[in-house]
Amino acid sequence: MQSNELDNRRKALAVNIGKNSIAILSSANRNYRSRDVENPFRQESDFLYMTGISEPNLINVIYTKNNRVHTVLFRDNTSTQEKIWEGSRLTNKEIKKKYGFSEIYNYEQYHEKIESLLKGKDRVFMEFNINPKLDTFVNKNFLKLGRTKKKNIIPLSQVTQKLRLIKSNYEINQIKKAAEVSIEAHMNAMKKATPGIYEYELDAEIKYIFNKNNMHFAYMSIVGSGKNACILHYIKNNDKLKNNELVLIDAAAENEGYASDITRTFPANGKFTKEQALIYDIVLNAQEQVIKNVKPGTNWKEIHAITVKEISLGLIKLKLLPNDLNKVIENKLYQEFFMHKTGHWLGLDVHDVGEYENVTFVPGMVITVEPGIYINSSNKNVPKKWRGIGIRIEDDVLVTKKGNQVLTKKLPKKKDEIELLCNQKT
Numbered sequence: 001m002q003s004n005e006l007d008n009r010r011k012a013l014a015v016n017i018g019k020n021s022i023a024i025l026s027s028a029n030r031n032y033r034s035r036d037v038e039n040p041f042r043q044e045s046d047f048l049y050m051t052g053i054s055e056p057n058l059i060n061v062i063y064t065k066n067n068r069v070h071t072v073l074f075r076d077n078t079s080t081q082e083k084i085w086e087g088s089r090l091t092n093k094e095i096k097k098k099y100g101f102s103e104i105y106n107y108e109q110y111h112e113k114i115e116s117l118l119k120g121k122d123r124v125f126m127e128f129n130i131n132p133k134l135d136t137f138v139n140k141n142f143l144k145l146g147r148t149k150k151k152n153i154i155p156l157s158q159v160t161q162k163l164r165l166i167k168s169n170y171e172i173n174q175i176k177k178a179a180e181v182s183i184e185a186h187m188n189a190m191k192k193a194t195p196g197i198y199e200y201e202l203d204a205e206i207k208y209i210f211n212k213n214n215m216h217f218a219y220m221s222i223v224g225s226g227k228n229a230c231i232l233h234y235i236k237n238n239d240k241l242k243n244n245e246l247v248l249i250d251a252a253a254e255n256e257g258y259a260s261d262i263t264r265t266f267p268a269n270g271k272f273t274k275e276q277a278l279i280y281d282i283v284l285n286a287q288e289q290v291i292k293n294v295k296p297g298t299n300w301k302e303i304h305a306i307t308v309k310e311i312s313l314g315l316i317k318l319k320l321l322p323n324d325l326n327k328v329i330e331n332k333l334y335q336e337f338f339m340h341k342t343g344h345w346l347g348l349d350v351h352d353v354g355e356y357e358n359v360t361f362v363p364g365m366v367i368t369v370e371p372g373i374y375i376n377s378s379n380k381n382v383p384k385k386w387r388g389i390g391i392r393i394e395d396d397v398l399v400t401k402k403g404n405q406v407l408t409k410k411l412p413k414k415k416d417e418i419e420l421l422c423n424q425k426t
Ligand code: GLY
Pocket: 219, 250, 261, 344, 350, 370, 394
């Protein structure tokens, strides 16, 4: 990370919390898959944003004194037991140099230091339920100074979600790197797909590319073939790919904490059927129309209205919805086939923090654009030939001064390009 990246974030936080305020952040805890088997450690996103450190058992305090931003870390050195089982971590000196803290104390010293720092402060900015012992400690010691929970203790997320909404060049680069690896993973899966193999084999092809690039998955991969593509968060991935069925893959890598998020839908046998092709082009057209309109000055409501209109028009044309666009939109009839949002913020969290109402797009925001059409296999309202088709196309889009940049555009999405890739067997 560039050295001024953390400085800028800390300064911005200090300005936003104001004078006589203090921000207290706790790291994530170790997290177990079962009994004593640990999941890979994932830092709490706000903590990662403010400190850059991926370690458990840390507390970070940020406040301003004499117009200088102070940032204090509470942390224990590696214990002898940890050294034996897990190896050494960075020393405090190395941490201080790398991440630029004003002071580092032993973890247990937070009691005495935070108690004294709370004196004279009007407001504490903090997220609760990450570190229950710290919660109790801060509540007790701040309320004893005559402050109230309602007025004087404020969710830190109110500030961090505003800061995290606009990405720095460093952050954009991390998302771009995650996207590049995800693109390679999707291409690999398309080339490996063929009727008769299992969804989990494609999941493995995807994870292979992530691991090979030292990245983790940003979320559990969705590999849905046939009717499974209509299950929005299908993660079982244990069905067999069949001839003449589609495969929907929603999978992406996380790099340095930053997520990408990509979906492509392709034919298992490398050739779209007539019905699949017709639905595919409605989704693609909706996605392209939306992307054209992602630019400074627009907002989620406007782009969602475009998705709804384009999907409705397409489905009306195929007689899958009644021939009355106003009625289809007013009565939300399209929701039978398109039931989720157009997209979401993207960043340290795949569904990143940030308001959706009353926010106008400005340069530096990163969003996903992911329209879809899902025709449930048991939907008796539609002729049989359409049933079980599920298609979503999802790209990651950066809002720029001039409009936008599609960070995932190197991954083909036109039908003929997709077919070409699927037929490049390796
Ligand atoms: N991968 C989850 C989503 O697209 O929102």
